[in-house]
Amino acid sequence: MKKALSVITVLYVCCYGSFPGNNYQKLNSRKSQLEDDLSKIIDDEIGTWCEPREDENLITNTAGPRKRPQVPSKTTTGSESLSIEEDEVENIDEGIAEYKRMGDEIKEDNIDSEQLARWGSAALKICLGLGQIRHNDVPALYFASPTNAKQHAILPDNSLKRVRSHDSWLVLDFFPHAMMGHTLYLFGIETNMTEQACLKNKGILVGPRECMFRILKSRCNQFIDRRRSTNQRRRHPFHQKKCEIDFLPLVHLVNSAPRQIEQRLVCRDNIPGYANCPSLRSREETAEIICDPLSTNTKRCDTTHEYVRTRCRAFETCDQAVILAGGWNWQMSGYDSLSNVLSMYKLLRHNGFGKPNVKIFFANGVRISQELERASVNDEEHQPSLSPPQNPAMYPSALKLALRYHTRTLCSTSHCVDSLVIYLSSPTRSDGAMYLWDSDGNGIADETEVYLIREFLRDIQDCQARHLVIIADQTQAGILVDIIAKSKKHKNAIVLASGRPSQISMNNEFTRHWTGFKHAHICVTDVFNASISTMAHSTPYIYDGTNGSKRLNIFGAPCDVLPPFTRQELRSHFMGCQNIPTRIWLNKNSRVQTDPPPRYLSG
Numbered sequence: 001m002k003k004a005l006s007v008i009t010v011l012y013v014c015c016y017g018s019f020p021g022n023n024y025q026k027l028n029s030r031k032s033q034l035e036d037d038l039s040k041i042i043d044d045e046i047g048t049w050c051e052p053r054e055d056e057n058l059i060t061n062t063a064g065p066r067k068r069p070q071v072p073s074k075t076t077t078g079s080e081s082l083s084i085e086e087d088e089v090e091n092i093d094e095g096i097a098e099y100k101r102m103g104d105e106i107k108e109d110n111i112d113s114e115q116l117a118r119w120g121s122a123a124l125k126i127c128l129g130l131g132q133i134r135h136n137d138v139p140a141l142y143f144a145s146p147t148n149a150k151q152h153a154i155l156p157d158n159s160l161k162r163v164r165s166h167d168s169w170l171v172l173d174f175f176p177h178a179m180m181g182h183t184l185y186l187f188g189i190e191t192n193m194t195e196q197a198c199l200k201n202k203g204i205l206v207g208p209r210e211c212m213f214r215i216l217k218s219r220c221n222q223f224i225d226r227r228r229s230t231n232q233r234r235r236h237p238f239h240q241k242k243c244e245i246d247f248l249p250l251v252h253l254v255n256s257a258p259r260q261i262e263q264r265l266v267c268r269d270n271i272p273g274y275a276n277c278p279s280l281r282s283r284e285e286t287a288e289i290i291c292d293p294l295s296t297n298t299k300r301c302d303t304t305h306e307y308v309r310t311r312c313r314a315f316e317t318c319d320q321a322v323i324l325a326g327g328w329n330w331q332m333s334g335y336d337s338l339s340n341v342l343s344m345y346k347l348l349r350h351n352g353f354g355k356p357n358v359k360i361f362f363a364n365g366v367r368i369s370q371e372l373e374r375a376s377v378n379d380e381e382h383q384p385s386l387s388p389p390q391n392p393a394m395y396p397s398a399l400k401l402a403l404r405y406h407t408r409t410l411c412s413t414s415h416c417v418d419s420l421v422i423y424l425s426s427p428t429r430s431d432g433a434m435y436l437w438d439s440d441g442n443g444i445a446d447e448t449e450v451y452l453i454r455e456f457l458r459d460i461q462d463c464q465a466r467h468l469v470i471i472a473d474q475t476q477a478g479i480l481v482d483i484i485a486k487s488k489k490h491k492n493a494i495v496l497a498s499g500r501p502s503q504i505s506m507n508n509e510f511t512r513h514w515t516g517f518k519h520a521h522i523c524v525t526d527v528f529n530a531s532i533s534t535m536a537h538s539t540p541y542i543y544d545g546t547n548g549s550k551r552l553n554i555f556g557a558p559c560d561v562l563p564p565f566t567r568q569e570l571r572s573h574f575m576g577c578q579n580i581p582t583r584i585w586l587n588k589n590s591r592v593q594t595d596p597p598p599r600y601l602s603g
Helices: 001-017 027-051 085-108 115-131 194-199 230-234 237-243 337-350 368-376 400-410 451-461 477-485 510-513 522-533 567-573
Strands: 074-077 079-081 138-142 151-154 168-173 184-188 204-207 209-216 250-253 266-268 316-326 358-362 419-425 469-474 493-497 541-544 578-579
Touching: 115 138, 115 168, 115 184, 115 204, 115 209, 151 168, 194 204, 316 337, 316 400, 337 358, 337 419, 337 510, 358 400, 400 419, 400 451, 451 477, 469 477, 477 493, 477 541, 493 522, 510 522, 522 541
Parallel strands: 316 358, 316 419, 419 469, 469 493
Antiparallel strands: 074 079, 138 168, 138 266, 151 250, 168 184, 184 209, 204 209, 316 578, 493 541
């Protein structure tokens, strides 16, 4: 293989003259390191291969397109011969393709910053003309550099399938620190279009032979009507929302299949006047699903409870929690989202939720540390730690069946759960549906990659948990509140949302508020009421199916008792898992909500 790579380099450098692109300074250091090692191979083995200037088979016209050299199956230099096998020829083809890709990256890196700044400024003026943003708003800039081929954009809902390809793509995100699902401004750029063609196609001239188009979803008018008044736009908010772009598209070359690992649209923070790019997990961390049942055929990687290990034991009721968070792909899986998960996990563990009873479904998953694998489950069931580990096991959110099976089992099993807390913090569609993870990496969400609200409601309907709390810190969270409020099968649920319908979730405000509270003696509704005055970017929204009849804290203990319970009393009678008397356990038909709490059952 090492020899084949050497052959690749020599063929490409000697026969083609240079690497693709106008400037290959970034590869000079790599070339210099290889020169000494390659010189001997060039002299002893390659021979006359690298004399293309005199060989008409290699270059017939220096001004025209170049032809790839015909690799001989065997060539001789002096008394030595070099044999090229079929697999080595394939390696050469792959290597040349790789060098071309590297050349495209070099060309991309050398895009004129002034040109990009000019395009960004033109897009910003278009956005200001829409009357939807303020002059002091600073957006983040995403850009897909032009190449020799056209580029196409894909949204998770496949709503851009009728939008044509462009030379380049640009996105302005005026809320770079908000949970994804808010309005983005997408533009397609043509770098070689006449003024007449630009205006005919309802574009905007931004430079010599440069035309910019604002992109909306399919079947929406792509022409920006500057004469339309702001009041007219406000009278049709739903139609406008359906047309707006609310996710970063996957941009790929038209001559290649869409793949997340080849995303060409990237954030640029080297252009003055734009916001800093979000802090993301690396592509290596998000390149694969930690447990992919399609590729890992073992019982430890299953899509059911065998992998998640749902726990409902006889004569025992426990506080349980489900955390669903992360992002659709690596660009929506930032460290802020991971920090939210760890903060919520620490809150739950500090309030008595046992480690095996807190199930986290996060993005593509996180590998469990060896220390946590060695930790004993039984040691922590009834002894909640005040300093829980910071690296809990995280299952991939892509395991939708496992997520739904686990949630449904908790809610449908009598006496299994005392207090059930569900934390939601995922990218959301305009209808409130939650994107899980792009498992196949094609940029389009299928039914296994999106968690619909009706599916979620089905999983928690008529929940047998005594106390059900849903905390939703995500864009469009208010939609969930409105839908559950109209349901007759979720009367024991308390839904706490970070904002009303159409409001976005900014800077993790809602999660930080909840994780910063000491919940031992404070009711869930009181914690929510306190958030109203602390939230700066949205208005928290609540639905209390109990109509205030249950004054309980997050782990189901009464919060208005005087004198308040001591920490030891809370740990002994309310936190974690509690035993259930036989007479209660055998009465499966009794409504768990009407049973007294375990503290009074044992007395």
